[in-house]
Amino acid sequence: MKFGPFVPGPAHLGGLLDLDTKARRKTIPPPSRRHFLPLAAAAAAAATAPTGCGDEMSYMRGDLLTKTRKLVKGLAKPAPAWLKAMEQAPPVTFPRTDGKIEKIELPEDVYVKRFFRRHPDSLYHDAIKISGFDPPPARVFAWRVLELKEQGVNEDDAMAVADMEYGAEKKAKKLAYKELKQIARREGKPPPPNPYPSAIKEIQAEEKKYVRDRFHNPKVLEIVNKMKEDRQMFLQDRAAASGASGEGQ
Incomplete structure (x- = not known):
């Protein structure tokens, strides 16, 4: 008894499809726990990000190296090529003991304040000449006091000498402008503007x-x-x- 060529029917095709699906399930491994770790780390970083009211528990505190270490350790990002090199030679840091930025103070600031107490009318010079090339009288006075102190002069004597020089210079400027007005008056010209207003x-x-x-x-x-x-x-x-x-x- 002879049989013709085998022609698969719908039932046979269904069985072949089931076998193919089972084979694929065997070749493709199921997702393991490590596939979800980057997503979990990213979610944790987003949850712990600062919201504007205190960043004591922030996941992203620190400099670039510290932030990158945390992200790589939490599998939130792949390790960049420069990470190992930066870990071997980290950037220079300047730690502060109290964590506060100290106010910049110059050696002459003490004498500048004392000058303003003696001559309160000079307070306006700093406000108007702050971008000028000529230093205000208070700075000149303070620098003169420091210069005399370096020469061995007592602090009180140095301040007295600097104050006397400031008064003499002020009187000389007034006298010079007075002479300019007298010259203009003799020549019949209007008085020139004060060069030392x-x-x-x-x-x-x-x-x-x-x-x-x-x-x-x-x-x-x-x-x-x-x-x-x-x-x-x-x-x-x-x-x-x-x-x-x-x-x-």
């Missing part, structure tokens, strides 16, 4: 334009009148509210 007069000269606008500029006058009206309405409303509360009691 005080800081207060310089500030007043800068603000003179705005003071004039306060009384003559229409836009400024309109704003001032509007502010006065608002102020008057506010006072009236407050008086009415206080009167109503008094009647209610």
Whole structure:
């Protein structure tokens, strides 16, 4: 008895598909615990990230090397190529004992404060000449005191000498400007501007334009009148509210 060629039917095809699926399951290993570790580490890092109210328990504290070590150890990222080299030769760190940034103080700051106590009118020089090339009188005074102290002069004597030199220089500037005005008067010319103006007069000269606008500029006058009206309405409303509360009691 002879048989023809074998033709697989639907039942046979279903069995072959089941066998192929079983073979694939055997060749592909199931996901192990280590596949989920990077995701868990990343989730832990995100959960412990600072939220704006204290970062004592932050996972990302420290410098670049410390952060990278934590991420690599937690399997949150692969180890970069530079990690081993940086671990062998880490960057220089300057530790602080208290963790606070100290205020920068210069040796002459003590004498600058004493100069301001003696001459309070010189306080404006620092505010207006802070970006100038000429140092303010307070710094010149303090440097002179330090220079005399290096020469062996007593502190009180050094401050007295520096103060006397400052007063003499101030008088010399006033005398020089007085002579300039006398020369201009003899020649029939208007007096020249003071080459040594005080800081207060310089500030007043800068603000003179705005003071004039306060009384003559229409836009400024309109704003001032509007502010006065608002102020008057506010006072009236407050008086009415206080009167109503008094009647209610």
